[in-house]
Amino acid sequence: MKSTMMDVPLLIPEILERTRHFFAEREIVSLLVAGRDEQGQPVPQAHRTTYGQVADRALRLASALTAAGVQPGERVATLAVNSFRHLEAYLGIPSMGGVLHTVNIRLHPDQVCWIINDAEDKVLLIENLFAALIPTIQAGCPSIEKIVVLGPLPQPIPGVDDYDAWIMSHQPQERYPEMQETDAAGMCYTSGTTGNPKAVTYSHRSTLLHSLASAPKDALNVGQEDSVLPIVPMFHVNAWGLPYTCALYGAKMVFAGAFSDGPTLAKLMQDEGVTITAGVPTIWMGLLAELDRAQQAGEPYHLPLERLVVGGSAAPEALIRAFWERHQLKLVQAWGMTETHPLGTTSTTPPGVAFDSDEGFELAAKQGVAVPLVQLELLGDNGDKLPHDGKSMGRLIARGPWVAGSYYKNTGQSNFLEIDGQEWFDTGDIATLDARGFMHIQDRAKDLIKSGGEWISSVDLENALMAHPAVSQAAVIAMPDPKWDERPLAVLVLREGQSAPPHDELTDFLAPKFAKWWLPDAYEVVEAIPIGATGKFLKRELREQFKEKVAAGTATR
């Protein structure tokens, strides 16, 4: 028996229409680069507009793309920072049936071209800051028929349009084309460290469902009263979906553009009354240093932040404690991937547990509980599902209406599996799940350390090491070992002005928290840990770097 409900598809135009009709006066603030200071550093200047203006311009962009010959289902690429213009692309491209393809600006130009060619992008919207890339793209990307520059250029570039002039020369689109909710609306390439990048295409349906699931207080807590600053880039899994979630709910949006340093962010949050912000742990370390500095200088910031969402990689418990104990600010961990749109879990404290208790901090440092409609399971070596006992470590698999079921062009088929007739995505993470549903990532499968047949969680060791007063960053990697197969090596970056703690001191520091055989055999101090395009440690490079040293027996013991 079918229900009698209307068949109304879930479409991104619904988000655009809400911003136009209900939130037209709500502000959108973007830091743009106003020039350079004496050191050549960019100087920020706040640009102010409204959802009403953004919606009008998004509909002009839709008309302009149609006039440029973009057909429904064709890809329009962006190479852009977080700003109101990027938001217009988020709303306008899917509203004319196009697919928003956000390209990672941190990739090598060859990779950018490879990705644009693989996606067969037809139009490119590129930030003026990256204009130097244009000749490379013109030469190397034959599918691109039109390049449009976001923001003013010192001088015109031949064959390239100015975005503002281009869209303003078109009337706002009056009718949305026919769409189905399963049509592609967005496209994102993973930062695959092996092989070529693989693309996920988000649908209108998955985008709307992800926005609905993101808003409640047990997730990201977005509402019309909020002022939201996504520091996570809009080219990285849709800035965790926040541009769509905020537009759907009418939250003020604040964009930091090319800026991510602690002082600029702290001032921006204070000036714009930011209540919710989202970023990777590195960003929050920078912010924490600035908050500490200001407090010690007797000029503390006054931040109305309700929560700082942290994701991308695990936030160490020490960082969560530091924000709370020194600044009464709450870090809420979230977990996800490009393939999960990304919201998979959030780590809000369950009833009966105080956030600022030991148990509360311990839970806050886990990845958290699956949001509604996302299912998580653990697979053992033999492919059986493992118990949710908080101890059994297994390959984390995910399923849900905003989880990828394949990659574009059907690459990477081995990441998808079928269990009892249901599709699942293999995250490549090794995790535990407990009885309350708390998921705790132990490692990337490829970064796992297997010592004497047993797994050691590098993530747990790293988080513990980062609580040591001398340690700023820690990466624990597997080193080949003749007896145990693999043994952990800890690579450390020290805090400013600190000297390397002796091996025994670090061992004593870790010993109360871990089994003896988990403790690193060696510690190495480096200036910096190599970081990939999405801000994660490149452990593969570290393993290469230290392999020979270990083989030669010269690693620090």
Added chain:
Amino acid sequence: MKSTMMDVPLLIPEILERTRHFFAEREIVSLLVAGRDEQGQPVPQAHRTTYGQVADRALRLASALTAAGVQPGERVATLAVNSFRHLEAYLGIPSMGGVLHTVNIRLHPDQVCWIINDAEDKVLLIENLFAALIPTIQAGCPSIEKIVVLGPLPQPIPGVDDYDAWIMSHQPQERYPEMQETDAAGMCYTSGTTGNPKAVTYSHRSTLLHSLASAPKDALNVGQEDSVLPIVPMFHVNAWGLPYTCALYGAKMVFAGAFSDGPTLAKLMQDEGVTITAGVPTIWMGLLAELDRAQQAGEPYHLPLERLVVGGSAAPEALIRAFWERHQLKLVQAWGMTETHPLGTTSTTPPGVAFDSDEGFELAAKQGVAVPLVQLELLGDNGDKLPHDGKSMGRLIARGPWVAGSYYKNTGQSNFLEIDGQEWFDTGDIATLDARGFMHIQDRAKDLIKSGGEWISSVDLENALMAHPAVSQAAVIAMPDPKWDERPLAVLVLREGQSAPPHDELTDFLAPKFAKWWLPDAYEVVEAIPIGATGKFLKRELREQFKEKVAAGTATR
């Protein structure tokens, strides 16, 4: 171009699985009738269980129904108060593919039978409190193959099962049947005041989407930390969807069973730490009286309520002000209908407006802004869409994935229309919409007063009259008038101990707020205003009652 996201349907079993896995220890409290006091009034006793227990029993119910021969798509009726057993039916029936048909216990037995026969219900779960109805149903409802009684009976009834014994004799269902998200999951009859009742069947998809849309703070604000008391009955539009929303998010649920008096509710809210509650204005008037009494007696309640959701009919501004000013409690208005699942709008104060300002209270007394995915428009007499200017009154039409597109058996086709190829539901309400999206119901179309060719809003007059210190309830109805076609007559119920204010005093009281021609021509004082099965004024009856008096010229002027 299709997206690469998984095809995962939105199904109620997802809700059940979350309660089992993440919220197993979370409490469910139900007031049951423990006996009768000396006046013959029922005495409440709190029953305590958990989501884990409820989920287990819901899966046993699923098995029991399958064993009883219920096929996917067949209807299972409930005639029950709000309690954990009714929640088990909510979760268990759709999880075996059945359709939960919640029958209104306030209907006349003949109507109950008519509805059961129309729905062709196969099994009936009936509360022990209503056991007296069983012989009527056995005699009059041939489709019912099995009757099961919820709660203990003083003595067995032939041919009737005890619910607890029945479900516990079955093992929990181990696999969910194949389902599509558009399959029917729930069924609800409207309280149509003309013609036979008409049924809406909710789908798994509409139920899940409605739950996701209900949780954010701009809607009902439900999360795992909350304790939620839906006083609105579970037989009335799924208690506004709260049982599903709370189960999806793991909120503690509190059920008042057969109790709805102010003192019992106030004590229950205090004892169970209720943070969110929902009911019709009449319930809140009773609660307000009890809170006032306790405060004046120097023994105020301590209620951790974050909001009281009010719907079903418009809450007068005076009521919203009274709760805030006397008890610092926030009433949040919501609007919806059986045909809208019901959540259509919520009246949360927009940014920049303080709830306790004059503008805040005025907005709070409107029905509010459409929640995401619900679209509202106004139609003029000629079928054109009217402007959203806060002044133009038109027929309110609604569209969205949880709005009915037809009735069961295709009755009432005239309530549905097609505009530009899109389906819309005609709510039968006359409303305004303003530039910020605030919808304000002026009247039911059938209760409209048209005087000299212009519309007068009975709802506005009623709300204004209810702010008069002598007036407890007010209903304004259209009376035939030889000159103006229709003129308003106000029917008043006085507060205890108050005498009827003179006509001129009421006119002077209303005059500053309304055009002169809106003011009622006459006032009539009655003991009580007739109320229908869903708690709304039966204006049709009032019009009948006063028609002759007006015609004879004997109505009070």
